[in-house]
Amino acid sequence: MAEGRPGGGGPGRSRPSGDGPDGGHPGGRVPSRCRPRGSAPTGSAPAGGGPTGSAPTGSAPTRGGPGRSRPCRGGPVRGGGARGAAFRTAVLRQAAARLLGYPGEELMRELPLLREAVTGAGTPAARSLLGFLDHAEATGRAELAAHYVHTFDFDRRHCLHLTWWEDGDTRRRGAALLRVKQTYQRYGLEPDGGELPDFLPVVLEFSAVSRTDGLLRRHRAGLEQLREALARAGTPYAQVVAAVCATLPAPGPADRARAERLAAAGPPREDVGLTPYGAPGPVLVPLTERAR
Secondary structure (H helix, E strand, O other): OOOOOOOOOOOOOOOOOOOOOOOOOOOOOOOOOEEEOOOOOOOOOOOOOOOOOOOOOOOOOEEOOOOOOEEOOOHHHOOOHHHHHHHHHHHHHHHHHHHOOOOOHHHHHHHHHHHHHHOOOOOHHHHHHHHHHHHHHHOOHHHHHHHHHHHHHOOHHHOOEHHHHHHOEOOHHHHHHHHHHHHHHHOOEEEOOOOOOOEHHHHHHHHHHHOOOHHHHHOHHHHHHHHHHHHHHOOOHHHHHHHHHHOOOOOOHHHHHHHHHHHHHOOOEOOOOOOOOOOOOOOOOOHHHHOO
16 A cells, blocks of 8 residues: 555545556556456456456556556556557556556656656646646655645545535535445446545546546536636645546536626525524423433
8 A cells, every 4th residue: 555644534535645647558457546346456367358356458557566557657658549559548547547546656656657648648737747746856845745635635626526516515425425335336446545436546546447438427527627727726736636637528518608607696505404503493402301
């Protein structure tokens, strides 16, 4: 397990981060945050693909020992056509997933490898990630970690849990989380490391392994709100979320309309089971009086 950040967490980052962005390959390795259902947390998937037990074949190549795989050196710039573009997108999403985790010592050691994986892709997403990597490499780990906590733990507008943006603190968010988890299960995967299934780095690693973007597109409005909020705050992490958005098709009219509604109203809230202070309602009666 990679180190997690100390302490608990706020609305944007409620759990310590797990290991980094690790894709599957035809040999079957999967990201540390998404593992085959029924396997040990540090195990690897069997060879093969499809929704019955492992990541689909053809996922992004990786390096590393058992339970800890890493993006292949130089891989993202190789190949052409649709297959090469899909490979590059997968690696860029893996890199974004890693960079959106808590910046512990392991991540700082991996920065040169992440730069090597991203360099040469020549896409807007790659350029955004390289911009953040420049900042991370020029910043000490302690300073970067403090900025991460300040950015994601103390401001709900920077929430990295995608279902929160449309379902907020309401009962229906549980159903939304279940739908995300069921999407992983259709590919024989489940979140690892104690993360909620809608945590953006988990979704990104799943997208890289499965070569799908359905979950990201489903939550496009929330992603755009997150990107804009981080940009307004002036944090370099805005570049990472901008890179994620750049790996997706341009938002359509429905995406823009949903984003506008979220911007106007914000995520919904409800006070479940609470009676407003001073409002009439049931009172507690001593059992001795109730028996009279």
